[in-house]
Amino acid sequence: MSYTLFTANRNYSSWSLRPWLLMKALDIPFEDRLVPFAGPDNSEEFRGFAPNGKVPCLHDGDVVVWDSLAIVEYLAERHPGVWPADRNARAWARCAAAEMHSGFSPLRNICPMSVGVRAELIAVPPALQNDIDRIAELFAEGLDRFGGPWLAGESFTAVDAFFAPVAYRVRSFDLKIGPKAQAWVERILAHPAMLDWEAQALAETWRDDAHEDEIAGVATIREDHRAA
Structure with a gap:
């Protein structure tokens, strides 16, 4: 098994976090490939590694697994501890x-x-x-x-x-x-x-306007701990 996990920005990408965190927590080795969001629609760029044009996406040799829940179930077939034993x-x-x-x-x-x-x-x-x-x-x-x-x-x-x-x-x-x-x-x-x-998220210096506008539209930002 030689896994590559494609993810996006640490600050924004909640879907990427799920399999990344699971694999890190369970000590499942993988190559970490971060592809940043760039603009309101990244699907064409992301289709270079994911059939649905979204992150996350797991590659295991010639097997491509997209969608976070499918990735988790794929890993559960190969690694103990993904789901509770009880x-x-x-x-x-x-x-x-x-x-x-x-x-x-x-x-x-x-x-x-x-x-x-x-x-x-x-x-x-x-x-x-x-x-x-x-x-x-x-x-x-x-x-x-x-x-x-x-x-x-x-x-x-x-x-x-x-x-x-x-x-x-x-x-x-x-x-x-x-x-x-x-x-x-x-x-x-x-x-x-x-x-x-979190450390990686705070170190990111790029911003995605679509994500920033989402937050500004619903809340007043009191603190921003990200690198300038």
């Missing part, structure tokens, strides 16, 4: 990760990931509050049922990687998710692989 925890973790993969559109759209930014939302629409409440409920459920400190038990697994971008959103926009969920946020933000990702 059947009940594994079923819950897969459901929660799939819910994150397909849902939470208001959270994604109103609170885009920007690792280095601290901002105050102009408003919290009901749809966003519903997502925040569901995140709090889901995290507390996993931590209570499986004993923590990770969402599906004592080990970091794919469900933690899938919700890792939420941790940055919670911090950036000061979202109130309750003490149990906040404890998980603090734990994952302190994970060595997350600290590595």
